[in-house]
Amino acid sequence: MIVLPIPERWRHYAILVEQRAGDVPDDSMFLPSELALRDLVALPRRRREWTVSRTALKILARQRGAIAEAHDGLIESDAESRPHLRDLATGRSWCVSLSHSRGFAAAAVDRRPVGVDVERVRPLSLSAAHLFLTDGERDEIESARIEDALLHSWCAKEAAWKAISSMHETLKSVPLRLIERGGQGLTFEGPALTIETRRISPDLVAALAVTV
Ligand SMILES: CC(C)(COP(=O)(O)OP(=O)(O)OC[C@H]1O[C@@H](n2cnc3c(N)ncnc32)[C@H](O)[C@@H]1OP(=O)(O)O)[C@@H](O)C(=O)NCCC(=O)NCCS
Numbered sequence: 001m002i003v004l005p006i007p008e009r010w011r012h013y014a015i016l017v018e019q020r021a022g023d024v025p026d027d028s029m030f031l032p033s034e035l036a037l038r039d040l041v042a043l044p045r046r047r048r049e050w051t052v053s054r055t056a057l058k059i060l061a062r063q064r065g066a067i068a069e070a071h072d073g074l075i076e077s078d079a080e081s082r083p084h085l086r087d088l089a090t091g092r093s094w095c096v097s098l099s100h101s102r103g104f105a106a107a108a109v110d111r112r113p114v115g116v117d118v119e120r121v122r123p124l125s126l127s128a129a130h131l132f133l134t135d136g137e138r139d140e141i142e143s144a145r146i147e148d149a150l151l152h153s154w155c156a157k158e159a160a161w162k163a164i165s166s167m168h169e170t171l172k173s174v175p176l177r178l179i180e181r182g183g184q185g186l187t188f189e190g191p192a193l194t195i196e197t198r199r200i201s202p203d204l205v206a207a208l209a210v211t212v
Pocket of ligand 1: 050077118
């Protein structure tokens, strides 16, 4: 697993990684109850994604000082599959977010709601835009002269939704307003959130949603 370079201001919140063929998972990072949850995941590909995203989360949580040791952090998901992290040493809970996409994974952590999404670059048809964008949002995206603009907006919606999924049932119901277009990504304003997207590499677009 290699850690990918990300924008400076993302480093406080997030980590992006790429899986490598022959990666050997470090199961010593996980608690027996976490490994028991992984055993319930049927597909080998999903088990690998489970492992790489949660390994990345434990690395980030230690760097961030959320936990002192990997074993102090218990990663669980609630009934809506929303993940969270509890520091067993202090009893403190942290907001977290996870994502995986065909060999890439991401994790984010903060005291306040946070969301992360990674998407391997692929063509998205404009005819699918109505599934996750309002007409106004689609018009804004169409005017943003950036390669793979629709994928950036999908990624932004996913990251925003993960941060505030308890308040919104669907991606489409999370309102996003485009406030800045850069060469490598877009910046959106959402409900009490700022969401940034970036082309991380020719193969990868990522988005980070943080509470403002
Ligand atoms: C849940 C959803 C975000 C998954 O997205 P995805 O691109 O397939 O997968 P990602 O790898 O980026 O994200 C998966 C992670 O999202 C997280 N997640 C799932 N449900 C969540 C929720 N309710 N709140 C926050 N995070 C959630 C989980 O951590 C999951 O990883 P895990 O299974 O290893 O725990 C996606 O199904 C979705 O967009 N739901 C919104 C509902 C909606 O509008 N759907 C219609 C889309 S057209």
